[in-house]
Amino acid sequence: MKQPACFAQERRARGPMSPSIYAVILAGGSGERFWPLSRRTLPKQLLPLVDGRSLLEATIDRLDGLVPPERILVLTNAEIEWAVRGLCPSIPPRNVLVEPAKRDTAAAVALAAGWVCKQDPAATMCILSADHLIRNADAFRTDLRNAAEAAASGALVTFGIRPTWACPGYGYIETGDEIAAGDGRTTFHQALRFREKPNAELAESFLREGCFLWNAGIFVWSVHSIISEFNRHFPELAAFIARVHETPELDALLGAEFATLPRISIDYAIMEKAHEVWVAAAGFDWDDLGGWPSLARYLAADEHGNACNGPMTVQESSGNMVHAPANTHVALLGVNDLIVVQSGDALLICNRHEAERIKDIVKRLPPELQ
Amino acid sequence: MKQPACFAQERRARGPMSPSIYAVILAGGSGERFWPLSRRTLPKQLLPLVDGRSLLEATIDRLDGLVPPERILVLTNAEIEWAVRGLCPSIPPRNVLVEPAKRDTAAAVALAAGWVCKQDPAATMCILSADHLIRNADAFRTDLRNAAEAAASGALVTFGIRPTWACPGYGYIETGDEIAAGDGRTTFHQALRFREKPNAELAESFLREGCFLWNAGIFVWSVHSIISEFNRHFPELAAFIARVHETPELDALLGAEFATLPRISIDYAIMEKAHEVWVAAAGFDWDDLGGWPSLARYLAADEHGNACNGPMTVQESSGNMVHAPANTHVALLGVNDLIVVQSGDALLICNRHEAERIKDIVKRLPPELQ
Numbered sequence: 001m002k003q004p005a006c007f008a009q010e011r012r013a014r015g016p017m018s019p020s021i022y023a024v025i026l027a028g029g030s031g032e033r034f035w036p037l038s039r040r041t042l043p044k045q046l047l048p049l050v051d052g053r054s055l056l057e058a059t060i061d062r063l064d065g066l067v068p069p070e071r072i073l074v075l076t077n078a079e080i081e082w083a084v085r086g087l088c089p090s091i092p093p094r095n096v097l098v099e100p101a102k103r104d105t106a107a108a109v110a111l112a113a114g115w116v117c118k119q120d121p122a123a124t125m126c127i128l129s130a131d132h133l134i135r136n137a138d139a140f141r142t143d144l145r146n147a148a149e150a151a152a153s154g155a156l157v158t159f160g161i162r163p164t165w166a167c168p169g170y171g172y173i174e175t176g177d178e179i180a181a182g183d184g185r186t187t188f189h190q191a192l193r194f195r196e197k198p199n200a201e202l203a204e205s206f207l208r209e210g211c212f213l214w215n216a217g218i219f220v221w222s223v224h225s226i227i228s229e230f231n232r233h234f235p236e237l238a239a240f241i242a243r244v245h246e247t248p249e250l251d252a253l254l255g256a257e258f259a260t261l262p263r264i265s266i267d268y269a270i271m272e273k274a275h276e277v278w279v280a281a282a283g284f285d286w287d288d289l290g291g292w293p294s295l296a297r298y299l300a301a302d303e304h305g306n307a308c309n310g311p312m313t314v315q316e317s318s319g320n321m322v323h324a325p326a327n328t329h330v331a332l333l334g335v336n337d338l339i340v341v342q343s344g345d346a347l348l349i350c351n352r353h354e355a356e357r358i359k360d361i362v363k364r365l366p367p368e369l370q
Numbered sequence: 371m372k373q374p375a376c377f378a379q380e381r382r383a384r385g386p387m388s389p390s391i392y393a394v395i396l397a398g399g400s401g402e403r404f405w406p407l408s409r410r411t412l413p414k415q416l417l418p419l420v421d422g423r424s425l426l427e428a429t430i431d432r433l434d435g436l437v438p439p440e441r442i443l444v445l446t447n448a449e450i451e452w453a454v455r456g457l458c459p460s461i462p463p464r465n466v467l468v469e470p471a472k473r474d475t476a477a478a479v480a481l482a483a484g485w486v487c488k489q490d491p492a493a494t495m496c497i498l499s500a501d502h503l504i505r506n507a508d509a510f511r512t513d514l515r516n517a518a519e520a521a522a523s524g525a526l527v528t529f530g531i532r533p534t535w536a537c538p539g540y541g542y543i544e545t546g547d548e549i550a551a552g553d554g555r556t557t558f559h560q561a562l563r564f565r566e567k568p569n570a571e572l573a574e575s576f577l578r579e580g581c582f583l584w585n586a587g588i589f590v591w592s593v594h595s596i597i598s599e600f601n602r603h604f605p606e607l608a609a610f611i612a613r614v615h616e617t618p619e620l621d622a623l624l625g626a627e628f629a630t631l632p633r634i635s636i637d638y639a640i641m642e643k644a645h646e647v648w649v650a651a652a653g654f655d656w657d658d659l660g661g662w663p664s665l666a667r668y669l670a671a672d673e674h675g676n677a678c679n680g681p682m683t684v685q686e687s688s689g690n691m692v693h694a695p696a697n698t699h700v701a702l703l704g705v706n707d708l709i710v711v712q713s714g715d716a717l718l719i720c721n722r723h724e725a726e727r728i729k730d731i732v733k734r735l736p737p738e739l740q
Contacts, residue, residue, distance in 0.1 A: 035701075315734075328715055333724050348703070351704030361683060
């Protein structure tokens with residue numbers, strides 16, 4: 001298989017200056033877990049869940065001073081394209097790409113790699129999610145800058161989060177030897193193994209052993225390195241990268257080909273197979289806001305753990321989380337451990353310990369309510 | 371004390387024809403128990419709680435064929451006057467009287483007696499509440515007609531409801547000998563004693579003994595009889611009746627005097643003392659809709675006792691009652707025995723077994739939300 005032409009140019013472009021950093025924001029998620037506030041056409045990353053701004057806007061703002069808007073690429077889908085564009089007025093319109101079918105992260109990374117390579121074959125790419133909550137932007141930028149420097153070695157860098165509990169809902173990365181890279185403010189390790197979502201017992205042992213980090217799904221690598229790894233481990237997607245790089249008609253290419261690409265995550269397709277993978281231990285706070293119970297952490301709560309995004313009167317109630325329209329007064333009387341969400345034409349009342357199953361009930365709703 | 375002049379006329383007016391029946395509808399209640407659907411300015415009787423019509427409208431409609439609109443008197447208060455008038459387009463505007471202060475039922479009955487006496491001193495009066503749910507209108511009219519006939523004897527007739535459980539929230543009437551009156555389709559007894567809200571144990575014994583009926587607060591008597599009883603037992607209110615009867619400026623009289631009248635119920639002031647009181651055992655269904663749990667009986671429920679006034683998707687939930695705006699879809703997940711009410715700018719989530727205390731939490735709310 002022929003390598004994209006960018007490789008020949010890449011070495012020439014690399015000079016004494018640090019390579020340009022491009023940020024790729026994956027903004028195509030659906031997020032039934034925040035129903036009824038989130039809907040199919042208004043997923044989690046578009047909602048002002050915390051600090052009064054959407055997670056997508058916060059993701060872009062967080063890059064301020066590190067990646068200018070013209071080097072930010074946003075990948076989304078047709079259902080939410082216009083909402084996404086509306087929240088990204090600083091991003092050049094041509095930098096918002098619409099995936100014409102729902103594929104997994106490997107296809108998205110391949111598309112982004114081809115697009116970035118065309119702009120600057122010597123670039124470093126960061127892959128970010130639009131639906132993570134990261135509030136310490138300074139620490140985030142420091143880590144990202146260090147990871148970009150580390151990636152110049154050719155390694156694929158993935159971010160790991162120090163686990164605070166034995167969460168069975170995340171993937172884990174087993175870390176090996178420490179590696180000196182960057183300005184010393186970010187800790188890097190060899191990545192020994194990727195472990196998919198463990199059972200509770202295994203998660204406990206990961207926590208005890210101390211050498212496992214949560215897989216945050218944030219990656220940094222040079223365009224050259226990631227394309228090389230696609231060439232080595234996933235020629236089908238490498239060929240797609242080459243076509244993205246070469247086509248004068250990207251939309252037409254995506255319309256014709258994207259839906260035919262394999263559904264596979266970048267972890268499975270590349271990270272678990274790549275030769276040199278480093279893990280940066282995140283120095284920033286991180287929360288993937290997996291659902292209403294996790295959001296409760298960011299709402300002011302009374303002394304009995306009742307949290308609400310607006311005014312509330314409480315009597316003999318504890319552990320409740322309520323999200324209601326801004327002008328709504330909530331009254332709780334003798335109730336415990338509920339999640340109550342009023343939004344638009346829907347009202348959810350859910351046992352807090354059953355929140356994982358909101359996505360199941362959403363599937364049973366009429367399509368126009370999903 | 372001088373008797374109102376109407377007494378002299380009354381005997382002359384009575385002829386072989388049955389006396390005219392006037393209906394007095396007490397429509398001044400507040401009803402925090404249905405908060406947040408009910409508010410201070412939108413009490414229970416104005417809400418379309420059952421069958422899509424307000425209880426006040428249903429109360430007026432129920433009189434159709436028995437009492438024409440010009441013989442219906444509606445008593446209300448200034449806060450809800452215009453809402454009441456809006457729901458009573460068939461009632462002549464002069465038949466809606468506004469009580470300028472909150473007094474109990476004795477003052478309201480006195481006002482009504484004076485007003486009716488002025489229209490027709492030979493009339494029979496029924497006292498009805500605007501916030502009772504009675505769906506069998508035919509049986510209601512039969513009973514009312516029979517009670518009006520019975521009242522021609524001079525007795526004060528009160529309606530009793532056969533208790534279906536040992537409710538401690540109602541007053542009870544102990545019944546004595548049966549009395550033949552009316553067309554035989556309504557059963558009358560001597561009223562032996564009025565018993566205020568009993569404790570649970572006493573209520574159980576009332577139910578066992580079988581001779582106690584719930585006091586429905588529905589009364590029928592001749593204008594002559596009730597004024598005579600006021601003269602005998604409550605001269606202060608009898609004097610007020612006389613002034614209502616004589617004044618050419620009723621609004622001015624009410625403004626000057628109504629707030630000075632005693633706060634006392636008609637049961638305490640008259641019924642417990644009157645010489646001849648009969649109880650009609652209601653042949654109609656009756657529910658005073660004391661709060662959300664009682665309303666649940668009139669909503670369609672699924673096989674797990676979940677009732678909602680609109681569309682609902684349920685998973686592992688039971689015994690819940692939800693009232694939401696018409697265009698709202700409700701989802702219940704793993705919750706039991708809740709009352710959830712979304713209305714306007716408020717959202718209530720309440721343990722079903724604590725519903726009695728909704729009125730307490732309402733008192734703690736900002737006034738504009740009450």
